[in-house]
Amino acid sequence: MNKPVEVPGAVATLTGAEAVVEMLKAHGVEVVFGLCGDTSLPLYDAMARLGSLKHVLTRDERHAAYMADGYARLSGKVGVCEGPSGGGATYILPGLVEANESSVPVLAINTDVSVSSRGRYTLTELDQRNLFKPLTKWNAVLDRAADIPRVFRRAFEAMTSGRPGAAHIALPFDVQNGPVERGDVWADPTLGSFPSRRVAPDPAMVELASGLLRKAKQPLFICGGGVILSGAEGELLELSQKLGAPVATTISGKGSIDERSGHSVGVVGSNGGTPETRAVVDAADLIVFVGCRAGSVTTERWRHPAPGRARIIHIDVDPSVPGANYKVDVPLVGDARLCLASLNEALEGHRRDGDLSLVEMKKGEKFAKFEALARSEDTPIKPERVVLELQKQLEADAIVVADPGTPCPYFSAYYRVRRSGRRYFSNRAHGALGYAMAASIGAHIAKPKPKTVAVMGDGSFGMCVGELETAVRLKLPITFVVISNAVYGWIKAGQKTGYQQRYFSVDFGVTDHAKVAEAFGVKSWRVFDPGALASVLKHALAHGGPSLVDVVCQPLHEAKAPVSEWVA
Ligand SMILES: Cc1ncc(C[n+]2csc(CCOP(=O)(O)OP(=O)(O)O)c2C)c(N)n1
Numbered sequence: 001m002n003k004p005v006e007v008p009g010a011v012a013t014l015t016g017a018e019a020v021v022e023m024l025k026a027h028g029v030e031v032v033f034g035l036c037g038d039t040s041l042p043l044y045d046a047m048a049r050l051g052s053l054k055h056v057l058t059r060d061e062r063h064a065a066y067m068a069d070g071y072a073r074l075s076g077k078v079g080v081c082e083g084p085s086g087g088g089a090t091y092i093l094p095g096l097v098e099a100n101e102s103s104v105p106v107l108a109i110n111t112d113v114s115v116s117s118r119g120r121y122t123l124t125e126l127d128q129r130n131l132f133k134p135l136t137k138w139n140a141v142l143d144r145a146a147d148i149p150r151v152f153r154r155a156f157e158a159m160t161s162g163r164p165g166a167a168h169i170a171l172p173f174d175v176q177n178g179p180v181e182r183g184d185v186w187a188d189p190t191l192g193s194f195p196s197r198r199v200a201p202d203p204a205m206v207e208l209a210s211g212l213l214r215k216a217k218q219p220l221f222i223c224g225g226g227v228i229l230s231g232a233e234g235e236l237l238e239l240s241q242k243l244g245a246p247v248a249t250t251i252s253g254k255g256s257i258d259e260r261s262g263h264s265v266g267v268v269g270s271n272g273g274t275p276e277t278r279a280v281v282d283a284a285d286l287i288v289f290v291g292c293r294a295g296s297v298t299t300e301r302w303r304h305p306a307p308g309r310a311r312i313i314h315i316d317v318d319p320s321v322p323g324a325n326y327k328v329d330v331p332l333v334g335d336a337r338l339c340l341a342s343l344n345e346a347l348e349g350h351r352r353d354g355d356l357s358l359v360e361m362k363k364g365e366k367f368a369k370f371e372a373l374a375r376s377e378d379t380p381i382k383p384e385r386v387v388l389e390l391q392k393q394l395e396a397d398a399i400v401v402a403d404p405g406t407p408c409p410y411f412s413a414y415y416r417v418r419r420s421g422r423r424y425f426s427n428r429a430h431g432a433l434g435y436a437m438a439a440s441i442g443a444h445i446a447k448p449k450p451k452t453v454a455v456m457g458d459g460s461f462g463m464c465v466g467e468l469e470t471a472v473r474l475k476l477p478i479t480f481v482v483i484s485n486a487v488y489g490w491i492k493a494g495q496k497t498g499y500q501q502r503y504f505s506v507d508f509g510v511t512d513h514a515k516v517a518e519a520f521g522v523k524s525w526r527v528f529d530p531g532a533l534a535s536v537l538k539h540a541l542a543h544g545g546p547s548l549v550d551v552v553c554q555p556l557h558e559a560k561a562p563v564s565e566w567v568a
Pocket of ligand 1: 490
């Protein structure tokens with residue numbers, strides 16, 4: 001274990017605000033995303049004076065949290081965001097909730113009214129403890145400065161051990177000015193990255209699971225975000241090769257395997273899954289869920305796999321997950337990497353030539369349909385075309401962030417990640433519109449070398465447009481792609497299939513998003529013609545600063561989206 005870091009220095013006492021900065025640094029934090037406020041003035045002054053943290057000023061606290069989320073997903077470190085009391089707390093909440101439910105460690109610090117002003121109708125006072133309690137893995141309201149070191153250590157431990165999650169700390173104004181002993185300011189820096197404390201599975205359960213795997217005729221892995229969160233891609237590949245077993249993923253699990261591999265099935269489920277990927281799930285006689293909650297989307301409301309049809313091994317670090325949705329034959333509770341490594345060990349020398357021909361055939365069928373649509377010269381431009389052009393032009397290490405609406409199902413289904421690891425993500429816990437722009441900024445700050453692209457609907461664009469200023473101010477070479485159709489298309493598609501096309505209050509006006517972006521100083525294009533898309537994207541992706549391509553697209557309710565409810 002690394003030695004705890006003690007912060008050197010001559011002064012015996014720090015202010016609370018200084019101690020906060022030092023505690024973040026001691027946990028390896030380099031960047032904080034946030035927005036200023038009256039109650040944050042001591043904290044900002046400490047950041048200015050100590051000069052050791054990079055601060056990214058955002059235009060909305062929601063996006064500060066989304067940036068911290070994108071940063072954490074790509075860096076493997078805790079993402080940190082901050083905002084002021086009152087509105088700053090209510091605005092930061094959505095990003096924190098998404099991170100928590102997606103098992104991403106994000107720490108939000110909201111400053112607060114002074115302890116001495118509580119209960120006196122003080123402007124911006126609200127009950128931060130109860131606001132954040134049900135929506136974070138761990139939270140605290142500080143009452144005195146001396147508690148800062150202990151509270152921060154506990155927050156980092158909670159965020160990065162077991163199932164990773166979000167934490168919240170409320171930091172009152174007067175606490176920021178109170179005294180903290182310098183000797184108390186220390187941390188274990190390994191708690192700044194995740195997973196910080198890996199838990200190994202019960203050997204008896206490993207034995208049972210390996211027995212089932214030896215006997216299975218048609219085993220299938222279904223991998224959720226837990227594989228990438230625990231860095232288990234290598235162990236997964238080794239095990240799938242030993243067993244000759246195909247590997248399917250959820251949307252968050254995309255990147256568990258290089259999707260060009262013969263073992264890769266692609267994304268399964270109701271959003272991004274297709275009848276072809278479903279056929280692979282239905283053919284399995286043993287399903288191994290890995291770091292996956294087997295939720296409604298992945299399993300098409302618990303119909304695929306059909307309960308009782310296949311045996312189930314369920315690997316998860318959270319003991320409450322196996323058995324929540326399926327009758328599990330073997331629950332393997334532990335870190336995904338350690339669980340898969342134990343199975344590899346138990347199956348040492350075992351080699352089974354699995355039959356991957358069904359996977360190959362079904363993938364062929366799926367992509368033949370996709371490519372026929374992607375080659376269409378029809379206007380408005382089909383979403384398939386956008387995926388194909390980006391697939392052709394992006395390097396294998398590129399990072400793609402997709403918003404709900406058209407981007408998520410299309411990129412989940414058809415954009416093939418060509419390396420394992422985090423190359424693609426979407427906010428799948430709550431699916432709030434307007435996530436991708438900010439998350440892509442956080443991702444880019446964590447990993448500046450690869451090209452980062454955010455794909456969003458125009459509904460999403462309307463919810464995040466202000467952060468274009470942040471991208472311009474920071475000169476970030478991110479490309480934003482807007483799927484422009486002047487409608488909340490996903491909901492209109494639901495009205496089409498479920499409510500006899502009684503369309504109600506889902507259409508909005510046409511906006512030239514390229515002109516809007518141009519006003520922010522973003523290099524922008526608006527494209528109507530499918531034939532022009534490739535060249536426009538080429539220029540946009542090569543641009544040295546922020547760029548935006550507004551693609552006037554076929555509305556989702558008219559498209560052949562890979563969404564099982566509508567296909568049926
Ligand atoms: C904050 C938020 N409000 C409402 C929804 C419900 N919702 C899901 S998809 C969708 C429509 C998305 O519209 P747009 O971004 O334009 O993309 P499109 O579906 O048209 O491609 C809506 C309103 C949501 N996901 N998030």
